[in-house]
Amino acid sequence: MDFIIGHYNYWIAIFLMMTGFYTVISRGNLVKKIIGLNIFQVSVFLLYISMSTVKGGAAPIITEGVKLYSNPLPHVLILTAIVVGVATTALGLALVVRIKEAYGTIEEDEIHQQDHSL
Amino acid sequence: MQGHLSLLLVIVPLIAAPVAAILPRGRWSWALALMVAAICAILAGVQLWAVVHDGVISYELGGWAPPWGIEYRIDAVNAMVAMIVAGIAAITLPYALLSAEKEIPEHQLPLFYSAFLLCFAGLLGITQTGDIFNLFVFLEISSLSSYALISLGQKRQALTSAYQYLIMGTLGATFFLIGVGLIYSQTGTLNMMDLALRLPEVSGLKTVHTGFAFIMIGFALKLALFPLHLWLPNAYTYAPTVITVFLAATATKVALYVILRVLFSVFPLDFVSATPTGDLFLLSGMAGVISASIYAIYQVDVKRLLAYSSVAQIGYMALGIGFASSLGVTATIIHLFNHALMKGALFMAVGAIIYRIGSCHMDNIQGLGRQMPWTFGAIVIGGLSLIGVPGTAGFISKWYLVLAAMEQQAWIVVAVILIGSLLAVVYIGKIIEVLYFRAATETHLAVKEAPMLLLAPTWVLVIANIYFGLNTELTVGIAQRAVQVLGVTPG
């Protein structure tokens, strides 16, 4: 039981990652793929932050009288990763807008059709 | 002092990129980029010299000692890769002036060169760093800028290729991030040297195994290792020519470097040899060499043909890793260097044809070899090097690879290498046949040789192909040195 409680966070994070991953590789809509990618990444952030948590610890802002803090390093890494994530999203969506202008669709199948009928 | 030089190698292009973005003219940004690339090539040369003579350079960023701060750690392996990246950039940029002006609208050129510098800085940042998370950050700098650069190609497929690469690349980077997280959870550190010290104690844990697998898959995606190569042919075909030249010669090399570093320097030897990693690399390498070479034969677009050939060449490098022997990894590192030279030369020569007639489709380039003798000559010599004809750089890589295979008595691999070379004869022969032995269409009789500014950089690489085919002291010497510091064999 302890084992399950101790790993519940990780397993849900993995489940979320896999829903995101599945959306990316199974869906043909270009916007939805980007959303899947975002879910995938946010769930990886959950995995990292779960690793940084210390039971009974406080947020890592040094205050008088507090002894136990959660691990600040994964927080820093994830702050960077969030920024990287939004940068990727912005670029991906800009590409989607251009693809729509060039092809008139944002469905992968229809784009393939157009490229092959050329 | 040497530490500062290694730092400047990354910082100079990083500072130049925002400046290039706000310059008013494309040519000014180009001049800035060229200057930066030249400075970096010199710095990388000095760094390589210093590393070979005085040993490892370590630099503490922010003045914080590792593992608390980020460390730059340069030995013979990354010094060599940095030299390839900076050298290729310095050769590509003179070529870029005319080629990019033809393919990119003028008002976008300052941003284009800014993105180029960012990509360049990102690749250098990956090679220099000794911190595995810092590597991720610079990986993303180089990836994001290369997605943008690829999307600037002239056909609309450039957009979809860039999108496809963005999805695959981000999945790869996220896999890498998962792997790093899992490893961190068992070691508490991100510094590669520190990881190497701490991993032997925990190498039996399932978490470490999974983390290792995710890091490998992540970078196999970035490397376009067969069968994770699907993004590469499209990206190389539709990107602007200069970008294809630059990425083909550098980006996959940097990804390969990371794999070598993680495999041999970070993880303990007995850990890696207990996993099926070596066999997987061998399998993927063999399948990649054969299938991508066959695909290449059936291509009608020369750029795409060469892109498939790149997948095959990555297969050769994977074979060397698969042997996990000194000789095998030596062959991989030699080929990493030589392949940058030959693919750089070939894509540049093809770019010269595109510059003149706007296409490199087999139907459009018939007989052009006689109109453009210097370009044609570059394709022939680059092609011979790709096949591995004695006297060219390509021969040296294949020779060491065959030696490594024979040392392990892996006769199947020897056969695969030979078949791969024969297939290369076919696809290179096909290009030569179309270019030289077919009659030119009337519209093409007026086509002139490419301008000097395109030919000169191409021929610098062509001559390098011959030089490093005859004088192997430098490449083999550094590669052997690199294998020593990587720690491929115990002791």
Place this chain on the structure above:
Amino acid sequence: MTNNLILRVVSKSLIPLIIVFALYVQFHGDYGPGGGFQAGVIMSAAIILYALVFGLDAGEQVIPSTMLRILASLGVLIYAGVGVVTLFLGGNYLDYSVLGGTRVAGQHLGILLVELGVGMTVFSVMLIIFFAFAGRGRP
């Protein structure tokens, strides 16, 4: 949307508050959660709100796009420049300790400056991205 009086009045009074909050987040990051990145995002939200209510052109008049491009570059240059200054003062790259009289004072100054660079770049890039997306739909 631009004609809705309530929206105009509410947003006019909200925008200064958002900007003050952004500045608080920017400079209070040493003691509480926040820092240049979050501040930049919030600050850009103020301008985005303005552009949404008063129209894109009005928004672009507040900060023209060339200005944004320069600001974005400037932010990076401030951050990277702090590192170059530390190099000249004899420290390693980004070793802020050499910036001030004491180690801690130097660190303080360094962190303040780089966070400023972060905020500036994030603010202007977020606006660049927003204006690019919003402007694309215009006839």
Place this chain on the structure above:
Amino acid sequence: MIDVFIDVILLAFLAITAVSIVRMTNLFAIIMLFGIFSFLSAAMFVVMDAVDVAFTEAAVGAGISTVLMLATIALTRDHHEKASVSHRPWLPLTVVIVTGAALVYGTLDIPGFGDPEAPAQMHVAPYYIERSVAETGVPNVVTAVLASYRGFDTLGEVIVVFTAGIAVMLLIGGRRRKSNAGSNEGDENDK
């Protein structure tokens, strides 16, 4: 105990939201759900004492990303995902199950959630907590690590943001639609 309770509930909500996102086809609703997903994970970060991360995730994931997604579907005028013909679910499903199984296998050896003795908490991190005030004068350890100890990463992060700005300007920025579309799509018609 209440912590565990909130934790379990939030994660369950996250899972429900994620599954709905996969199953739905209305893009507008999907994006709204993604905003909710992002907010829920920000709440999760608060529960796990990562206040800076929560702040950023709320501003970026639920704010910027969602706004950009909405702007995109407004521009593309496609509000519905079409049923895919070529995508068979079995291959992706297998890939995902194998990957997920590998990850679960990897967590079997991971120290339990919140374990203060976990290796991740032992080596590098305590140094920051013990020394950051003395060495940098900054009580928020996350800021100290972000801006000073790992300041070079943050420089890289700023460059990533800058790169995104450059990329978006290259793709859809600067000039109005007319001049931009002409220069790129025009070449396609020559063929």
